[in-house]
Structure formats: C-alpha cells, structure tokens
Amino acid sequence: MPEGDSVHRAARRLQPLVGERLEAESPHPRAAVTGVAERVDGLRLEAVEAVGKNLLLRFEGRVVLRSHLRMRGRWFVRPRGSPVLGRPWLVLRGERLEAVQVNGPVLELSQRAVRRVGPDILARPPDLDAMVAGLRSQRPARAVGDALLDQRLVAGIGNMWRAEALWRAQVSPWRPLGEVGDDELRRVLEEAARMMRVSVDGARNGRAVYRKAGRHCPRCGERVRSRGQGDDNRIAYWCPRCQPGGEGPTGA
Numbered sequence: 001m002p003e004g005d006s007v008h009r010a011a012r013r014l015q016p017l018v019g020e021r022l023e024a025e026s027p028h029p030r031a032a033v034t035g036v037a038e039r040v041d042g043l044r045l046e047a048v049e050a051v052g053k054n055l056l057l058r059f060e061g062r063v064v065l066r067s068h069l070r071m072r073g074r075w076f077v078r079p080r081g082s083p084v085l086g087r088p089w090l091v092l093r094g095e096r097l098e099a100v101q102v103n104g105p106v107l108e109l110s111q112r113a114v115r116r117v118g119p120d121i122l123a124r125p126p127d128l129d130a131m132v133a134g135l136r137s138q139r140p141a142r143a144v145g146d147a148l149l150d151q152r153l154v155a156g157i158g159n160m161w162r163a164e165a166l167w168r169a170q171v172s173p174w175r176p177l178g179e180v181g182d183d184e185l186r187r188v189l190e191e192a193a194r195m196m197r198v199s200v201d202g203a204r205n206g207r208a209v210y211r212k213a214g215r216h217c218p219r220c221g222e223r224v225r226s227r228g229q230g231d232d233n234r235i236a237y238w239c240p241r242c243q244p245g246g247e248g249p250t251g252a
C-alpha cells in the first residue's frame, strides 16, 4: 500500500514537468468520465506536492488535481511518446517527458478532502505538537496503533511504518491512548518521521517486525506477533516483550 513516503517520491519524480504546459489524456474509461483530463489539458503545471497520502498537482488558474493512490495506484515519468501499456488513468505530456498514472482510483479536481487531512508526518519539520494534540483529542480507550493510521490525526503513516515506529519506540500498538505518555507518542512519531524521510531519500531500512510474525525480534529474540486492529482490521505487528501491555483479555 502506498504510504506517505512513496507519495513523496512520486511528487519528486514529477518535478521535471513543473513549469510546462501539459497535454492531458485519460485512456481509461472510468477516468475519462471524470472530465479531469479535459479540465487540465493545456494548462501550465505550477507545483506538485505530497500532502499525507495525496498527491496534489497545482495548475494555473487555481485548478488543483488530487490523486490518491489507494492500494495499487502508481505514477511514473518517462520520455514522451513511449508506448502505452494498458489503459492509464491519466497521461500528462510535456515537451520531452510524460507522467503516467495507472490503477487510479482517486482522481478529482477538489481540495475538500485534503482539508480534512491532519499534519503531514513528512513535513519539514513535522508538527509533532499538533499530532500529539490530535491523538489526545481521541477517546482515551482508543488503541494507539489504531489512532496512528487515522489520517485526520497524522497524515502519511501507513501500516508498515506504524509497525516499525511503534517497535522502535517500544510502544505496544494495543495500549490505550490514555495510558501512553506524551513523551512516548512523540518518540513514536519521531521514529516514523525519521524512517520515512530516509525512505523518501531512497535508502532502504530493514524491517524489524512488519510481516515478520513468528520470527525473532531483532532486539530481544521473542517471537513477533500479529493481529488485525481497528475498524479496517489492518494487521498490527509487535514484540510482546519489548512492547508490553494493552492487549486485553485476548492477549498473551
């Protein structure tokens, strides 16, 4: 699943097209009906930025195109006129390069949804005070791991970085927010921001717990556990020895 860092990398790939007037086309029928390509065709691209998991393409005339990649969406940039494989949602052609968006599914000319997004974990610097305040606004019984995926509170953290940041900060995803100190919340957010920034810059971190259920924790050797968490049942990964507490009656 694209996380904030992959959206930031997409924004970086698209930078060479900024400043150009672009030809736009939507070969995919579901994208064509949105009318997005016609609306931006011929406009100058003024900026591309990542906001949480959204990619915002700002065109002249205050036209903003929002692209959310959901599970499978991708943006790539290649020389203009390269053969088209499949049916991209959107092709934006500049003089020498073209940007191609495949597997949608969110492409719209609206900023309304973006306003509901919380402070971006990849902002420079991230607004940790606002994130902690957002987390504190939740009911105290809400599990910290669940709250970290709530894009209204912290934008950009996905399942993998959630698991890795909690492990590094030694905070169990199952602990209720009311029992997690501000210093611990800050440490989790700092770890997420630091690892994701490294990832944006192209380096690869080894994973300690994400998708490592049953393997040994690199810090203490205990076996990593996994279980679905929250309304969306996203899988949480944690070490029950390094990240104790909060598992409730069904826990170890």
Ligand SMILES: [Zn+2]
Pocket: 217, 218, 219, 220, 221, 222, 239, 240, 241, 242, 243
């Ligand atoms: Zn451990």
